[in-house]
Amino acid sequence: MGKRISLKDIAEKVGVSTALVSYVLNGKEKEKRVGKDVVKKIREVAAELNYRPNQIARSLRQGWTKTIGLIVADIANPFFGTMVRVIEDEANKFGYNVLFGSSDEDSEKLGALIDTLCNRQVDGFIIVPPEGSDAAIKRLSEREIPIVLIDRKMKGQNIDSVLIDNYTATYEATNYLLDKGYKRIAIVANKSSLNPMSERIGGYCEAMKEEGLEKEIHIELIKYEHTRADMAESLDKLLLKESKIEALIFTTNSLSISGLYYFRNSELKVPEDVAFIGFDGDEAFDFFYSPITYIVQPVEEMGKESVRLLIDQLNGSRKTVQIRLKHSFIEQQSC
Amino acid sequence: MGKRISLKDIAEKVGVSTALVSYVLNGKEKEKRVGKDVVKKIREVAAELNYRPNQIARSLRQGWTKTIGLIVADIANPFFGTMVRVIEDEANKFGYNVLFGSSDEDSEKLGALIDTLCNRQVDGFIIVPPEGSDAAIKRLSEREIPIVLIDRKMKGQNIDSVLIDNYTATYEATNYLLDKGYKRIAIVANKSSLNPMSERIGGYCEAMKEEGLEKEIHIELIKYEHTRADMAESLDKLLLKESKIEALIFTTNSLSISGLYYFRNSELKVPEDVAFIGFDGDEAFDFFYSPITYIVQPVEEMGKESVRLLIDQLNGSRKTVQIRLKHSFIEQQSC
DNA sequence: CTGAAAGCGCTTACAG
């Protein structure tokens, strides 16, 4: 690599100290009252040598890096891909860059990622916390590192978070099905104690109970890293054996997609035999033979708000903020 | 933020110099022949204080950051999302982190991203270069900064690149259609002089010519940021007015998806009225009423190879390598 | 208006 140009090179060429060069290039020539012709000369030489400041040096000196650490479950998942994209753009607007990683919903991976990002001195974090990461998040927050949780929150901790009202989302979806006359409704969720998942299940249960259908409550739990065969086993059980379920509510993007693959090869037809409500949306929903009705989170807004909250913290705000955004319900033909 | 622990804190507590602490914590206690009990004490104190090295300081001193700059067109696009994920994992294996950005196929944005990433002293770049970025890429390469292009290459420049044989991909796809008896075949491509696009068009043209169908060659060009209406206009022209096209080959992921939305609302049926070949794959392809036959690039392999080539360069390799990987053809029911 | 100097937290030749 060709030798990089430093402040010193410019200083020498102009015949001044590096201090002066630093002032000028950082726009402080007014307050430091640098001589007019010196300013001009420095600018010229900087341009001529194509000077680029070394952010690493600057970061070391100033104590901050203008970098945000972003950890999502899996960047290959379009839901998170979009989220990351929004956060990237929004962070850029404020002069921040993003250093990111995927946790695969694994709290150990999360811990390792937090460590490396901390070592790299990110100024703050935006995190989609996996199950079991409470301790790691708490440790971060105790070190007074700015942090915003997105898509999920931790119970009992005062940490900024941005998410939808998951309880209401499934509560309304369940009522939507009940209104249409479905009674034997099941919910398909991840095995997870995370707040959004328990809220999603909670909203469904409440709606069922209010209708006096507590006996018809069916909660099917599937692990995060499930295969299509796992899904088939669960749905076979729900639809063919046990309980002749009439309607299904899926609680994540990837569960919904797995569900679609099941019905793609099934004798059972949507919505004639079974109604289907998806979560988070995906182009596949639109192209399923019976376009899928689904609950969708305002990812763009969530991304923007999370950056805004983080910037507030970086600017010294100390009050904890929990933002609940409104979900939407896209009605198509699957119910 | 609570004061971070530095080498100096450990050194003071143990009562030795920072040099010694540095040696021990970097595993050089053997070659530097540090006293056994000193090693033990340093380890203990480091653990006790929960010491974390400051990578920024280390980077400044050592001249490298163990960071890769990654620029794709749009991380929200699952094709690139998957690519980024693979690169992230692969880079981590070698101890590198990834600083990334989306160019939106805009060479000015690319230039700005390259600048900020350079200022942040990334050790090398993996880039999906947009049209018109030849100069920017060349400048990087002349500064002898390690760089690997992925998905595309620059003509006439000796820069490592990883891509498929796009010419053969569409050549074979066109022949597949010809074998099935289709004659009036059109290709839908982006307005772009980029190498893969011209190769994709070239392969199609060649196959048509070999069959004596040069008069039936229809190349429909659509801009990168097209709307569904743009696509509808193009396809209406192709299918209804001008030329009664019998088969369509789409040359990117997002063009294919837009095409699917068109046929979702069209009187024309796939494959009865028009055959459809997609590119790159997407879950939506599987759920279209007539599952889509498509050409798919080996994204995982591409990601891995690009990291490998970059690491080779970082380790001093100076020979230019152009890797061409094999595409696959997924045969479903759309032809 | 300008410069010498300290210091951010590391690593590493060098000397002993």
Added chain:
DNA sequence: CTGAAAGCGCTTACAG
């Protein structure tokens, strides 16, 4: 076996 010291490229109080 161990330490004093220089230096990576910046910024910034301080002195003049």
